[in-house]
Amino acid sequence: MKALLMFITLTCVSFAHATLSSPVSTRANHKANKEVPSLGVPKSVQETWAMFSPYYPAATYVKPPKGCSVDQVHILQRHGARYPTSGVGKRIKAAIKKLQSVNQYTDSKLDFLKNYTYVLHKNTLVPFGAAQSFESGEEAFKRYGSLVSKKNQPFVRASSSSRCVDSATNWTAGFSDASGHGKWPVLSLILSESANDTLDNAMCKNAGSANPQAKQWLASFAAPITAHLNAAAPGANLTDKDTDSLLAMCSLDTVAQEKASPFCALYEELNGGPGFAYLADLDKYYGTGYGQALGRVQGVGYVNELLARLTGQxxxxxxxxxxxxxxxxxxxxxxxxxxADFSHDNQLIAIYAAMGLFPQAKALDPTKPDAGRTWQAWKMVPFSARMVTERLKCSGGKESVRVLVNDAVMPLEFCGAKGDGVCTLDAFVESQAYARNNGDGDWEKCFA
Known part of the structure; x- marks a missing residue:
């Protein structure tokens, strides 16, 4: 255990200064109830945190069907739980400052703010996020370790953000630990986010944003919450954007402190969860998903790399x-x-869309959530989310493919899969015509 602590401390220097408990000490707690991370907040609430939700399996892992075995695996993973990004952190602090500037509160659930100090760092992994990545590495070895040998080590890449790099190194540490340190994969390549990078979505200059749809829904669901908060803190003059920032603190503060944030009492009292979750769904759908004209083309590069690896071409x-x-x-x-590749939530969304995963019969309505929608960010891109593509060798020598997102088997109807989600490798490659055609002209529109 001492050697493991040293490794994580050295490789995850981005949060070594934090005053929170170490990744190793939290790891035992996670394992006590890995299905739903024990953070002092019910699963039903965690699910409304959308892309800020901690990872837990969306389904129980099912082995490949009889007659098939995995002979190659591709793990695309989002970084683990992090502190707020710079912009989000700045907005959160401004909203808290407004609430702390008033003379009195009429709602006792705001009383904690009288002595509250914002202590969250920015951008980097929290210890909980390091533990998530470590556990993912352990799981990868236990499930797929037979595919690895001394001469055939995992090839690991990460986008250059420190949270992606640190997630990758914690993953390799977990993988090695699960092997009894008989295997020790390394981070082989870091892709610069200021250059060509298939693990980040920064290259398409003309891509639009989800701001119009997000603003429309925010004005609808947040208005009564904002009114309640302004009545509870006379003179705060909060805006709907401030409300969004305060709601985000329930999740971001909880994963940082590894206990329920005092902001969660407000989050639940004001029933902010459903609206907050749908705001995130809209953000992903109209950001780099199907609702953005130049969204899915940003996932084409990774899909073409995946096809190359699957076919050996x-x-x-x-x-x-x-x-x-x-x-x-x-x-x-x-x-x-x-x-194993380590990326960001917006890029995972673009890749899902480029591949044809999570299709929506109707575009998401920014004025009214569709209760039956398949597009839900908490199932798609929680912290430490992963898409796993298994290449299968089936009876008769047939090469096939299966894709899982957070352990849920994707139906892959677009390549002829039946109930087991398995289609032939040839059919899968054929189904990816959008990627193989470099986005059918969409990539050129990024710069036209």
């Missing part, structure tokens, strides 16, 4: 890929048994 792509890196066996090796 050179990458064919004219979008986000770095042709120098992807053209070298040293920086883009083919024939490995396991690949």
């Amino acid at each position: 050179p990458v064919q792509d004219r979008t986000q890929t770095n042709t120098t890196l992807d053209g070298s066996q040293a920086t883009f090796p083919l024939g490995r048994g396991m690949y």
Whole structure:
């Protein structure tokens, strides 16, 4: 245990200064109830945190059908739980300052603010997020360790944000620990977010945003909550955007402190969860998802890399890929048994959309949630979310593919899969025509 603590402290220097408990000490608590992380907040509330929800399986992992076995696996994972981004943190502090500037509160649930100090850092992993990544590495070894040998180690990449890099190194530590330190994969490649990067969504200059739809829904669901808060703190003059920031504190403060945030009492009293969750669904759908004209094209580069790895053929792509890196066996090796890539939620959404996952019969309505929608951010991109593509060898030598998102088997109807979610490799490759055609002209629109 001492050696493990040293490793995580050294590799996750981005949060070494924090005053929170170490990743190792929290890890035992997570394992006590891994299905729903024990943070002092009910699962029903955690689900409304959307992309700020902690990871837990969306379904129980099911082994491949009889006659099939995994012979190659591709793990695409979001970084673990983090502190607020710089912009979000600034808005949260401004909203809290407004509430603390008043003379009195008429709602006792605000009384904690009299002595409250905002202590969250920005952008980097919290210890809970490091533990999530470590546990994911453990799980990967236990489930797919037979695909790895001394000469066939996992090839691990990360986008260059520190939270992605630190998630990758914690994953490799967890993988090694689960193997009894017989295997020790390393972070092989960091992709710069200021250059061609298939693990980030910063390259499409003309891509729009979800702001119009988000503003429309925010004005609807947040208005009564804002009114309640302004009545509870006379003179605070909060806006709906302030309300959104305060609601986000329930999740962000909880994963940082690893206990229920005092903001969660307000979150639940004001029933902010359903509205907050749908705001995130809209943000992802109209940000880099199906609702954004240039959303899914930002996932094409990774899909083409995935096809190359699955088929053992050179990458064919004219979008986000770095042709120098992807053209070298040293920086883009083919024939490995396991690949692991660490990315961001917005990029995972673009990749899902490029592949055809989580289809929506109707576009999300920014004025009214569809209770039956398949597009729900908490199931798609919680902290430490993962899409796993398994290449299967089935009876008769048939090569097949299965895709899981947070352990839930994707139906893959677009390539002829039946109830088991399995389709032939050839059919899967054929189904990815949008990626193979470099976005059918959409990539050029990013710069036109």
